[in-house]
Amino acid sequence: MLPTIARESHVVVMVDQRKLPTKEVYVRCSTAAEVARAIKTMVIRGAPAIGVAAAMGLAIGIRGSKATGTQKLAAEFYKLCELMASTRPTAVNLFWAIDRMKRSFAAGVEVGESVDQLKDRLDLEAARIHDEDVASCRALGAFGACVVPREARILTHCNAGALATAGYGTALGVIRGAVEAGKQVTVLADETRPFLQGARLTAWELLRDGIETTVITDNMAGALMRQGLIDLVVVGADRIAANGDTANKIGTYTVAVLAREHQIPFYVAAPLSTIDLRTPDGSKIPIEERSPKEVTHLAGTRLTPAGAQVRNPAFDVTPNHLIAGIITERGVFRAPYLESLKAAFELAEV
Amino acid sequence: MLPTIARESHVVVMVDQRKLPTKEVYVRCSTAAEVARAIKTMVIRGAPAIGVAAAMGLAIGIRGSKATGTQKLAAEFYKLCELMASTRPTAVNLFWAIDRMKRSFAAGVEVGESVDQLKDRLDLEAARIHDEDVASCRALGAFGACVVPREARILTHCNAGALATAGYGTALGVIRGAVEAGKQVTVLADETRPFLQGARLTAWELLRDGIETTVITDNMAGALMRQGLIDLVVVGADRIAANGDTANKIGTYTVAVLAREHQIPFYVAAPLSTIDLRTPDGSKIPIEERSPKEVTHLAGTRLTPAGAQVRNPAFDVTPNHLIAGIITERGVFRAPYLESLKAAFELAEV
Numbered sequence: 001m002l003p004t005i006a007r008e009s010h011v012v013v014m015v016d017q018r019k020l021p022t023k024e025v026y027v028r029c030s031t032a033a034e035v036a037r038a039i040k041t042m043v044i045r046g047a048p049a050i051g052v053a054a055a056m057g058l059a060i061g062i063r064g065s066k067a068t069g070t071q072k073l074a075a076e077f078y079k080l081c082e083l084m085a086s087t088r089p090t091a092v093n094l095f096w097a098i099d100r101m102k103r104s105f106a107a108g109v110e111v112g113e114s115v116d117q118l119k120d121r122l123d124l125e126a127a128r129i130h131d132e133d134v135a136s137c138r139a140l141g142a143f144g145a146c147v148v149p150r151e152a153r154i155l156t157h158c159n160a161g162a163l164a165t166a167g168y169g170t171a172l173g174v175i176r177g178a179v180e181a182g183k184q185v186t187v188l189a190d191e192t193r194p195f196l197q198g199a200r201l202t203a204w205e206l207l208r209d210g211i212e213t214t215v216i217t218d219n220m221a222g223a224l225m226r227q228g229l230i231d232l233v234v235v236g237a238d239r240i241a242a243n244g245d246t247a248n249k250i251g252t253y254t255v256a257v258l259a260r261e262h263q264i265p266f267y268v269a270a271p272l273s274t275i276d277l278r279t280p281d282g283s284k285i286p287i288e289e290r291s292p293k294e295v296t297h298l299a300g301t302r303l304t305p306a307g308a309q310v311r312n313p314a315f316d317v318t319p320n321h322l323i324a325g326i327i328t329e330r331g332v333f334r335a336p337y338l339e340s341l342k343a344a345f346e347l348a349e350v
Numbered sequence: 351m352l353p354t355i356a357r358e359s360h361v362v363v364m365v366d367q368r369k370l371p372t373k374e375v376y377v378r379c380s381t382a383a384e385v386a387r388a389i390k391t392m393v394i395r396g397a398p399a400i401g402v403a404a405a406m407g408l409a410i411g412i413r414g415s416k417a418t419g420t421q422k423l424a425a426e427f428y429k430l431c432e433l434m435a436s437t438r439p440t441a442v443n444l445f446w447a448i449d450r451m452k453r454s455f456a457a458g459v460e461v462g463e464s465v466d467q468l469k470d471r472l473d474l475e476a477a478r479i480h481d482e483d484v485a486s487c488r489a490l491g492a493f494g495a496c497v498v499p500r501e502a503r504i505l506t507h508c509n510a511g512a513l514a515t516a517g518y519g520t521a522l523g524v525i526r527g528a529v530e531a532g533k534q535v536t537v538l539a540d541e542t543r544p545f546l547q548g549a550r551l552t553a554w555e556l557l558r559d560g561i562e563t564t565v566i567t568d569n570m571a572g573a574l575m576r577q578g579l580i581d582l583v584v585v586g587a588d589r590i591a592a593n594g595d596t597a598n599k600i601g602t603y604t605v606a607v608l609a610r611e612h613q614i615p616f617y618v619a620a621p622l623s624t625i626d627l628r629t630p631d632g633s634k635i636p637i638e639e640r641s642p643k644e645v646t647h648l649a650g651t652r653l654t655p656a657g658a659q660v661r662n663p664a665f666d667v668t669p670n671h672l673i674a675g676i677i678t679e680r681g682v683f684r685a686p687y688l689e690s691l692k693a694a695f696e697l698a699e700v
Contacts (some may be wrong), residue, residue, distance in 0.1 A: 021654070021655035021656075022652055157569075190569070191543070191645070191653070191654075192569070193541070193543060193567035193568065193569060194567050196653055199645075199653045199654045199658075200653060200654070200655070203654050203655050203658040204655040204658075207655055207657055207658060212659075213658060213659065214658075214659040214660060214661055215645065215646075215654050215658050215659070215660045215661075216645075216660065216661050217543035217544050217568070217600070217601075217645060218543065218567070218568045218569040218601075219507075219540070219542070219543060219568040219569075219600055219601025219604055220600055220601070220661060220663065220666075221604070222601070222603045222604030222607060222666065223600060223601075223603050223604070223663060223666035223667075224661070226603060226666075226667075250567070250569055250570055250573060251567075251568075251569025251570070251572070251573075253572045253573050253576060254569055254571070254572030254573070254604065254608060257572055257607060257608055257611050258604060258607055261607050261611075295541070295549075295565065295566075295567060296565075298648050298649070298651065299648070299649070299651035301648065301649035301651070302372055303541070303546055303549045303550060304371070304541075304549045304550070304553050304565050305371035305550070305553050305554040305557055306371075307557055308549075308553040308554075308557060308563060308564075308565050309562075309563065309564040309565070310564060310565045310566065311564055311565075311566050311570060311574070312567075313570065313573060316570075316572065316573035316576075317573075317576075
């Protein structure tokens, strides 16, 4: 298992994803503010992973509180929740994890738990969120393996791998699931500018697992599809709206259009925690615009001339009609998504 | 005018396009072999520009010959032609320019010119190729301006600018032509991985001209088209087959598919020297695969993990049905291209 994020008593430890693959450096956060900063600056990224990080951040934040009464503790807790929620706007797993922590806290308060009991409860809930995420990835990987042909050249965009989750991965979970099911899989990884999650993280993960992987620049996928070199596309998601419209790393929409043009199935893999039934469609998903410097500079080298304007939307929205299926820990859901995704949650509650 | 390439007595001077925009360094080639190396290593790039460079390279190569008889000179000349032709396979302007130089040489031999007269003749032909290229770009820019709306947000890919030609540019020639015609134009420039011609060269050129330009990563164009932020696409070409299929920088095909999906007109701008009636369709255009290092490294920094495989096709082919028109110095030609492009040459011969 890759060391995406782990808890060590009062500390949250993360591998610094900005430095991979050339350096394997670990960042140790001992306050909620440090975890929030790590999310914001992309020490850790990937929708499920930042949900887990936020939960652990809240747990260690409250663990470190000096409050002696539950009312004081609650005030601190909700303030930390606000801090955590302000880090990144698009991935719904962040808000989902914060909500779960809030519900757990409120439940503890309701039954009159002590400060120490509330702290223990948050530790436990964060650990559950972590462990459930790994379990969800393994389950969706097994379901996803079913849609992978016996021999498949799979394109993926960004990194929806172990590093984007508590472990195993979503899109890469499907690839790992297919390999474990004995299928012959080779992977094409879009390098994924500007942050290069594909070139740096996906390639690193899959090489470690011995899965044959070829990195391409984002603008090559179309030509390779036209040459018949891609059989299937699987990507992760940062937020899936109730109608199936999916926000994911910038460039995902382009891949989906290309896949449709070449009649290649395009799948989204994500745990239910990424599905946001309260967002009716993709137009309502907030899209983060990140610093221009991610585009203008690379490893300290200036790429664009001084004075050039740039855009840096971190995500785009793929409309539901381009998606062959949404692979979750409860199975593979198909259009019409408005019904199937709703049913997925009802299934989960059984 | 930008200093893409110039002749100074026995030397060909080029701005080193690998170092722009951070450094404006000039490379001085005093032999044909040095010019060939400059083409191969992309000191100079862009189909029309490498045609001009090859012609100038042959001229200075023969100028430096110590041959005293025309037979010896001819042997040297044809050897240099082979060297020049071996530099890069895709852009047809290279072969077109070499052919023109060969025809001029043969014509001189036929009328019994002396060694010195043959040398003068090659100098003159290379200068003509240079000057005609600038004139063609200006003419196609004026024709192209007609297809640009009064207010237009234009996407371009790679650099088909002054730096890719002897001056003024093809796709950027159309943009310059539109600006000169008083149209309100803003430009979105795909950064164009791996060599970053858009981020480095297109942005630099257009900033110098005061044309508002925003650089985006290659994977953003789809999302911006979906948001209605792009009105027109204009790109250059490295080789246009008889049926209109167009080889251009990798990623062009993806842009064309996206443009079609969003009903945005997609134009190709190129001089007739880029149209190769002897290549029947795109499948017959040789596509150069360049060094993996262009993808794995950037400015000395390793991007991918050691051991990761990469692909690096430098070009792709856009099929004719995705092209709204081919803008040349003889006008804008439309489908069916098999007839219209043939007619373009007949027109040129009148």
